[in-house]
Amino acid sequence: MLAQKDSQLEPIQFSDIIAAASAEAITFFKGLSRQSQLNQLAVMGFLILITWGISKLARAKMRDWLRSLTGRPKWQLRWLLQIEKRLWLLLWVACLWGLYLVLQQITWPSRSYLIGIIARLGTAWLAVGFAARIVHNRFVRRIVTWGLWVYITLYYLNLHIRAALFLDSLSITFGDFSLSLLDITKALIVTGLLFAMARTTSVQATNSIRRNEDISPSMRVLMVKLLQMTLYTGAIFIGLKAVGFDLSGLAVLSGAIGVGLGFGLQKVVSNLVSGIIILLDKSIKPGDVISLGDTFGWINTLGARYASVVTRDGKEYLIPNEDLITNQVVNWSHTNSFVRLDIHFGTAYSDDPHQVRQIAIEAADSVDRIHKGKPTVCHIVGFGDNSVDYVLRFWIIDPTDGLTNVRGAVYLALWDAFKAHDISIPFPQREVRMLAESEMP
Known part of the structure; x- marks a missing residue:
């Protein structure tokens, strides 16, 4: 359930929001008809052409330079590639800032006002584009990027309050439960950012745990799984709480999930519990050589639902964790590798x-x-x-x-x-004897 909105706020009509936004848009476009604003637009258009031509030549040389780089860390190459893709916008924003600072010194501030707004807006777009690279999931990254781009644009154009009121007016109400488009947008953006932070933290912590030789392989896997579960679950709950969701209503949802687990997810829960037991008792760990039925190979990974066993012929078997608990498993390297x-x-x-x-x-x-x-x-x-x-x-x-x-x-x-040493290896031999005709009965 969503937290109740402040009852002192007066209801806002959709028609009022549209009328106010239209009036501001008309005022904005009238301001562009002034000669000083037209001059600024013309200068920015000219800079677009110049920087576009320069970037075309520079990107070709930069691409050749990137191909010649060897032995560099992958993260450096990824960032250089992102710079190469955004080289035109970088050059254009840099020229806008240089022009804006010069005009601020030699003429009236109003004659560079529009250039300043576009320069700030372009800088913010670039910052969002680079910062969003920490979100590895492409779908979530697009949601976060476009959401922040839209918000920043509305903010610098002084339209963010009107846009928020417009999105908040598009809501569905069921009794005390109210869900607006603004709440959904905020939830997606905040949760996406928290997921990105959780993933970055998880990757760094996972690498540190896996490099620690004092921890057994099975405990490393268990610690990594618990850490990932805690971080991602916390990201979801914090994201929902940050946008005003009442988490007490999740008690009903947890009850429904419990009923569903009891009827339809017995095998899934059994595999999850079996996986935790395997990690705790250390009966099977990554790198062990096992035999299960006709399958002989070594444990590649231990997942939440199954274990990956790779055989000598390159086949990878995904064995449910429950089978490793209930069936007879031969672990060739449980206590030692002899x-x-x-x-x-x-x-x-x-x-x-x-x-x-x-x-x-x-x-x-x-x-x-x-x-x-x-x-x-x-x-x-x-x-x-x-x-x-x-x-x-x-x-x-x-x-x-x-x-x-x-x-x-x-x-x-x-x-x-x-x-x-002339030692023979015997094999069965048969002697066939032909009887004379007189000897035959």
Whole structure:
């Protein structure tokens, strides 16, 4: 609900506002018919042509200069690009200010009054255009920019009070609830500015938190999420309060939201709560290598609703947080990054098993990714139909680099080592014997 307006203010008729604005517009255009005002308009038009031609030549050279810049921070390049886009207006406003200051010294102030107004107006437009770049959302940035441009123009033309009364007269009333176009405009502009400030603060704080190595990765994600939620929620409430909204009426809205959550948003709420639990108990954190069903990869990001898991083949799976809580998850790097891998192979019965075990261990240790801090072992696990069966066990500390590739490297090292020591790898063979015709039943 909106705060009630001052009851002492008299109601203003829409027709009165239009009549007063028309009278001021007529007076303004009559003033332009004076010779001194016409001279100022002519001089400003001439400066437009001159600065436009200069800016065309300067922008081409400035664009070539910008292309030659390398190694500069991105924010510097963005600001230089904005200057290049507004170079004509910068030159024109600078010339207006120079002309205005000169005319103030050599002639009557009335002969430079119009130039002064346009110079101030152009400076304000430029300031708004540059300041609005902190708003990264294009839609919000346009709302803030155009809203401030319109307000500044009306202010310097002394029409802002009339415009405010006009917008305030366009309202809808439901009992004690009144909503005017002026309230909506103020809410959009103020909330947009607060959102921009919240985003800038959030980005700076997020970068500081992520660079702090004393905080665990899961706690960094939780702190960033809580900070963003607090800043953006505060921006909304402060923006509504600043334009006169009565926030006590949100109690009814919160009750309606509670009913909606109970019926239609169970899964969404479950994923949100599961995400908070994951961040608090640190069971899964960015960078961990996990297996969930047929999905094997590492955690890229932890979101409010899902976790992003990137596999070795470049696929990115968005797994709901609820699945990470309710299903069995294999975390290959929960407490440490040590992972043991097993390889099964067999050799012929004619080969010495003592020699085979020693050769297999040395071959595995020759692979770069094998961790030398934990011993590699090889054991006989059975006597098969065609071979003596072995298992080779070794450790790695970089599961994020893949498991299949390191297994392949160990198999290749075994092949080379067995070839060098004449150790054979048997395979099933079939013998077909042709019976003589007399031997057939």
